[in-house]
Amino acid sequence: MLKTLLFITLLPLSASAQERVSVGVYHGRPVSRLTLSPHASGQVTAERALLKGKVTLTAAGGLVRCKDRKALDGRRSVSLSAYGGGVWLSGPGLPRRLHKGDITISARGDRLKVAAMVPVEIYLQSVVSYEARDLSRPEAFKAQAVAARTYALSKVQSHSREGFNLCDTPHCQFYAGFADINPVAARAVMQTDGEIINYKGKPASAFYHSACGGFTDGISAVWPYEDKPYLRSVQDGPAARPYCSPATGFSWKKKIAFADLERALRRGGWLRNGEKISSVSVRGHGRSGRPLKLAVNAGGRAVEIPTSDFYHAVGRTLGWTAMPGNLFELYSGKDYIMLDGKGAGHGVGMCQWGAEGMAGKGFRYWEILEHYYPGTVIEKMEKKKK
Numbered sequence: 001m002l003k004t005l006l007f008i009t010l011l012p013l014s015a016s017a018q019e020r021v022s023v024g025v026y027h028g029r030p031v032s033r034l035t036l037s038p039h040a041s042g043q044v045t046a047e048r049a050l051l052k053g054k055v056t057l058t059a060a061g062g063l064v065r066c067k068d069r070k071a072l073d074g075r076r077s078v079s080l081s082a083y084g085g086g087v088w089l090s091g092p093g094l095p096r097r098l099h100k101g102d103i104t105i106s107a108r109g110d111r112l113k114v115a116a117m118v119p120v121e122i123y124l125q126s127v128v129s130y131e132a133r134d135l136s137r138p139e140a141f142k143a144q145a146v147a148a149r150t151y152a153l154s155k156v157q158s159h160s161r162e163g164f165n166l167c168d169t170p171h172c173q174f175y176a177g178f179a180d181i182n183p184v185a186a187r188a189v190m191q192t193d194g195e196i197i198n199y200k201g202k203p204a205s206a207f208y209h210s211a212c213g214g215f216t217d218g219i220s221a222v223w224p225y226e227d228k229p230y231l232r233s234v235q236d237g238p239a240a241r242p243y244c245s246p247a248t249g250f251s252w253k254k255k256i257a258f259a260d261l262e263r264a265l266r267r268g269g270w271l272r273n274g275e276k277i278s279s280v281s282v283r284g285h286g287r288s289g290r291p292l293k294l295a296v297n298a299g300g301r302a303v304e305i306p307t308s309d310f311y312h313a314v315g316r317t318l319g320w321t322a323m324p325g326n327l328f329e330l331y332s333g334k335d336y337i338m339l340d341g342k343g344a345g346h347g348v349g350m351c352q353w354g355a356e357g358m359a360g361k362g363f364r365y366w367e368i369l370e371h372y373y374p375g376t377v378i379e380k381m382e383k384k385k386k
């Protein structure tokens with residue numbers, strides 16, 4: 001039906017094509033040089049000629065340059081087909097990635113852009129391998145597979161102006177190619193083939209995060225403009241022992257110096273140049289126990305910052321380990337704040353460690369998903385009609 005077709009209609013494919021998505025590889029990174037190394041058992045062609053050894057591509061003035069192979073030099077784009085073991089992509093400052101299938105490398109000015117056509121199920125196997133890398137229970141992997149499939153569906157048009165469906169960063173979902181696919185993730189994707197989370201007949205916004213700390217957060221606390229009834233705060237198991245309590249780093253304490261906080265809040269536009277913080281306090285708590293706002297006293301005025309903005313500002317400037325989550329108690333010291341927190345991530349939607357905990361208690365993946373996305377149903381997308 002329509003939902004499956006969404007994946008397909010965006011792509012210039014023949015009717016016999018498999019369900020594939022195009023992924024922008026190395027999205028957001030400047031790719032000035034790209035080396036293609038056929039895998040030992042790879043059958044790789046570039047512009048229809050077999051590639052036997054390594055080839056390095058660069059870009060200049062909107063054209064692909066290649067010293068190793070004349071036929072590839074001076075084109076706007078190079079088409080690769082990689083079969084068998086596939087082809088490794090690498091370059092200065094870029095992680096090595098294994099790809100298979102059709103890959104297009106094009107020049108934009110002095111940079112290269114890479115777009116790879118990937119079967120949807122392989123894409124999901126890679127995403128789930130990464131996202132569930134700390135988990136072990138198959139039912140938790142299956143819950144993650146259904147959430148990732150649903151999330152991908154909601155993102156599939158977000159890069160259409162750039163010429164591909166999904167990027168390979170957490171913006172869409174982290175995708176690392178064909179290497180390092182965990183067999184448990186691969187099975188979870190196959191066993192939940194085509195299943196997505198629907199709310200009133202439409203795919204849900206399947207947000208997920210690492211560990212909620214005991215209560216998930218409603219989406220309106222994080223993104224005030226989006227109200228989704230199924231993204232509301234739920235209690236994650238018994239108060240004394242939440243489902244996600246086995247998470248590594250479930251309870252945490254972090255100290256942030258005022259000087260560092262000033263840097264983060266200046267960059268976020270909350271503080272003016274030269275304003276010094278004298279204290280920080282919490283203004284109100286939401287249903288999930290998360291502070292609603294933080295009042296920052298600086299330069300003789302009090303600036304009220306929604307907790308999720310504060311969390312993102314700190315994460316972006318000081319790194320995501322400086323303040324792992326947004327459920328915490330706060331103590332304001334002489335020139336620092338001390339945060340005493342639980343859980344990690346934004347807290348909205350499925351709690352990944354909670355899914356692991358529920359799986360350990362015998363819950364099946366659909367029960368896990370119904371718990372974190374109340375009011376939704378799991379439905380199978382119909383296969384496309386021939």
Ligand SMILES: [Zn+2]
Pocket residue numbers: 158159166167168169171172173
């Ligand atoms: Zn993206």
Ligand SMILES: [Zn+2]
Pocket residue numbers: 211212213214215236242243244351353354
């Ligand atoms: Zn949790």
